[in-house]
Each structure stands twice: as C-alpha cells, then as structure tokens.
Amino acid sequence: xxxxxxxxxxxxxxxxxxxxxxxxxxxxxxxxxxxxxxxxxxxxxxxxxxxxxxxxxxxxxxxxxxxxxxxxxxxxxxxxxxxxxxxxxxxxxxxxxxxxxxxxxxxxxxxxxxxxxxxxxxxxxxxxxxxxxxxxxxxxxxxxxxxxxxxxxxxxxxxxxxxxxxxxxxxxxxxxxxxxxxxxxxxxxxxxxxxxxxxxxxxxxxxxxxxxxxxxxxxxxxxxxxxxxxxxxxxxxxxxxxxxxxxxxxxxxxxxxxxxxxxxxxxxxxxxxxxxxxxxxxxxxxxxxxxxxxxxxxxxxxxxxxxxxxxxxxxxx
DNA sequence: AAAGATCACAACCGCTCCTCG
DNA sequence: ACGAGGAGCGGTTGTGATCTT
Numbered sequence: 001x002x003x004x005x006x007x008x009x010x011x012x013x014x015x016x017x018x019x020x021x022x023x024x025x026x027x028x029x030x031x032x033x034x035x036x037x038x039x040x041x042x043x044x045x046x047x048x049x050x051x052x053x054x055x056x057x058x059x060x061x062x063x064x065x066x067x068x069x070x071x072x073x074x075x076x077x078x079x080x081x082x083x084x085x086x087x088x089x090x091x092x093x094x095x096x097x098x099x100x101x102x103x104x105x106x107x108x109x110x111x112x113x114x115x116x117x118x119x120x121x122x123x124x125x126x127x128x129x130x131x132x133x134x135x136x137x138x139x140x141x142x143x144x145x146x147x148x149x150x151x152x153x154x155x156x157x158x159x160x161x162x163x164x165x166x167x168x169x170x171x172x173x174x175x176x177x178x179x180x181x182x183x184x185x186x187x188x189x190x191x192x193x194x195x196x197x198x199x200x201x202x203x204x205x206x207x208x209x210x211x212x213x214x215x216x217x218x219x220x221x222x223x224x225x226x227x228x229x230x231x232x233x234x235x236x237x238x239x240x241x242x243x244x245x246x247x248x249x250x251x252x253x254x255x256x257x258x259x260x261x262x263x264x265x266x267x268x269x270x271x272x273x274x275x276x277x278x279x280x281x282x283x284x285x286x287x288x289x290x291x292x293x294x295x296x297x298x299x300x301x302x303x304x305x306x307x308x309x310x311x312x313x314x315x316x317x
Numbered sequence: 318a319a320a321g322a323t324c325a326c327a328a329c330c331g332c333t334c335c336t337c338g
Numbered sequence: 339a340c341g342a343g344g345a346g347c348g349g350t351t352g353t354g355a356t357c358t359t
Contacts, residue, residue: 015352016327038344054345055328090347105348106326 013047017056021046025053026061034062059100066098070107078104079112 017025028044034057037050046053059065070078074096081092089101089108096104 014329036344049329050344051330051346052328058346059327087348101347102327109349110325 011047012049014052017048017060021048022056022061025056029057029061034058055102059102062100064098065100067103070099070111074099075107075112078108079116082108082112 024044024046025040028040032043034054037054040046040050040053041048048056077096078092081095085091087105087108089105093099093101093104
C-alpha cells in the first residue's frame with residue numbers, strides 16, 4: 001500500500017518504445033530469459049520501469065504473438081469466453097495463445113462491445129433490461145447458481161460444438177495455423193522494417209514500426225519462445241472437456257497446451273470469482289442473442305445449423 | 318483541402334495476488 | 339503468521355490514424 005509506484009522514479013522514460021529499446025530488451029531476454037523484471041532496467045540500461053519492460057515483452061515482443069485482425073473464430077470465441085468468464089482477459093487469453101490479454105481487451109472494448117450493443121438495440125429494445133444490473137441475490141445462492149450455470153453453459157457449448165458445426169466452420173473459416181500466421185505477419189514486419197530502414201530514424205518513433213521491427217528480430221529468435229511463453233501447464237480434468245471442445249470447434253492446435261485459467265475459474269469450490277466482482281450477467285443474459293447473431297452469421301453464409309446448436313437462455317439459467 | 322470527430326491501440330496506472338524471508 | 343517486494347491483471351488514458359463534413 002505505502003509502496004511507491006515503480007514508475008515514479010525520476011529519469012524513467014514513458015511513451016512509445018523505440019526500435020533501439022526493443023532491440024536491447026529482446027537481446028537481454030534472449031540471453032537471460034524473461035522474468036526478474038526488476039533487474040531488467042538496471043542490467044540493460046533501459047530508462048524504463050520493470051513493469052513497462054514486462055508489458056512490452058509480453059504484449060509485443062514475445063515470439064508467437066499474432067498481430068492484426070481477429071479472425072471470425074477468434075471473435076466468436078472471445079464472445080463465448082467473455083460470457084462465461086466475464087472480463088477476465090488473462091483467462092480468456094489463455095485460450096487464445098497467440099493473442100495477449102491486452103489485445104483481446106482492446107478488441108473487446110473497441111469492436112465487440114459495440115457490435116453486441118448494436119445487436120441488442122436491434123432486438124426490440126431489450127437493451128435496457130439486458131444491461132440492467134441483476135437482482136441482488138445472496139452470495140451462496142449466487143455461487144450455487146453460477147456453478148449450475150457454468151455446468152449448463154459448458155454442456156450447451158459442447159453441444160453447440162457438435163461435429164457437424166465443427167466441420168462446416170473449419171472448412172469455411174480456416175484459421176491460419178499458428179506458425180504460418182506468425183510467418184506471414186513476420187513478412188509484413190520485414191516489409192515495414194525495410195521502410196523504416198529507408199526512412200532512417202525519422203519514422204523510428206512510431207510505435208507500429210517499433211513493434212514490427214522488433215518482431216522481425218524475434219522471427220529468428222524462436223529459441224526464446226520456450227522460455228518466453230510459460231511452459232504449458234496441464235489443464236486439470238475439470239477443464240479438459242471444454243478446452244477440447246473449443247479446440248475441436250475452432251480448430252486451434254494449441255488449446256491443449258495452453259494455460260488453463262479456466263480450470264481454476266471453474267473449480268468446484270465456488271471460487272470462480274474470488275473477489276467480489278460478479279460475473280457479467282449482462283453478457284450472460286443475452287447469450288441467445290449472441291447465439292442468434294453468431295448463427296445468423298452462419299446462415300448468411302449458407303450453413304446448416306443443427307437445431308441443438310443454440311445456447312439459449314434456458315440452458316444458461 | 319482543411320478542420321473536427323471518431324476510432325484504434327499502445328502504454329500507463331493502481332490494485333490485488335503470490336512468494337519468500 | 340506477518341510483512342515486503344515482485345509480478346500479474348484489468349481499467350483507463352493519450353495519441354496517432356482515419357473518416358466525415
């Protein structure tokens with residue numbers, strides 16, 4: 001509490017990272033591995049606080065990060081996971097290993113929130129009741145209900161992820177395999193880097209170039225990956241079915257190996273939301289609308305959606 | 318073409334959690 | 339058991355880019 005913020009020190013630089021700083025940070029981490037962030041600024045001579053270094057690494061420099069537009073699968077997955085988990089971006093991000101929590105959070109705030117709002121207001125003015133706070137219930141009640149909800153939601157989700165739907169989605173909306181996605185983004189990065197080199201340091205201050213430049217370096221530094229990304233912990237049994245289902249649904253290879261915060265979230269001890277923050281009921285309630293929207297998407301693409309593929313409010317509550 | 322409005326996203330801030338002595 | 343320090347998370351802000359008038 002009384003501890004001074006780490007960034008209050010004089011001489012600590014703020015704002016966008018320069019390519020030079022990125023290079024320094026990346027080469028340091030290549031050598032020493034991530035962690036011990038406190039020591040990074042002193043050991044590298046970077047005029048950044050440890051937090052800033054960690055953030056820069058985890059959000060942009062870490063190998064294997066996918067930048068750019070979200071795919072439809074990713075979008076849908078975020079919506080589903082957000083409905084299940086609320087704004088627990090780190091937990092959501094653990095199911096999208098190529099995306100960072102920051103990225104997902106930003107995407108949610110800038111795109112999906114609006115999209116859903118639009119959708120809700122487009123459905124007979126339900127928005128008010130949808131967005132209104134839930135009726136107060138006791139914590140015990142709430143936790144019991146939550147566990148039931150989660151169980152049912154998982155069931156419904158698994159149903160929704162039936163093989164028929166899986167194939168139609170995977171056929172039409174193939175997510176690029178992680179490696180190729182990264183490679184392709186690396187190509188772009190290399191292109192941008194060329195531009196940066198050509199323009200000299202004039203443009204080097206722009207953060208986008210900064211990012212690209214650094215990632216180009218990282219493209220050849222996958223050795224760091226094993227250290228940089230936390231080694232995949234085995235998801236406990238409670239999460240395996242959901243994670244498997246999601247994996248089969250979205251066709252991501254890396255689910256099985258991703259950290260599973262969800263498993264913790266769904267622990268049977270009712271500790272889903274350990275703090276007092278309640279789950280986003282406003283997100284849970286309109287799930288049928290979400291589903292409708294998602295399914296409408298499919299229909300619009302001429303897909304046959306199995307009847308039971310809908311997660312409706314009855315399933316959730 | 319210019320000015321203002323809006324959008325998108327990188328980065329910061331403050332809080333909580335976790336670990337270790 | 340307790341406190342300090344470090345790491346992680348989620349909300350918010352600042353700013354450059356893009357769109358609209």
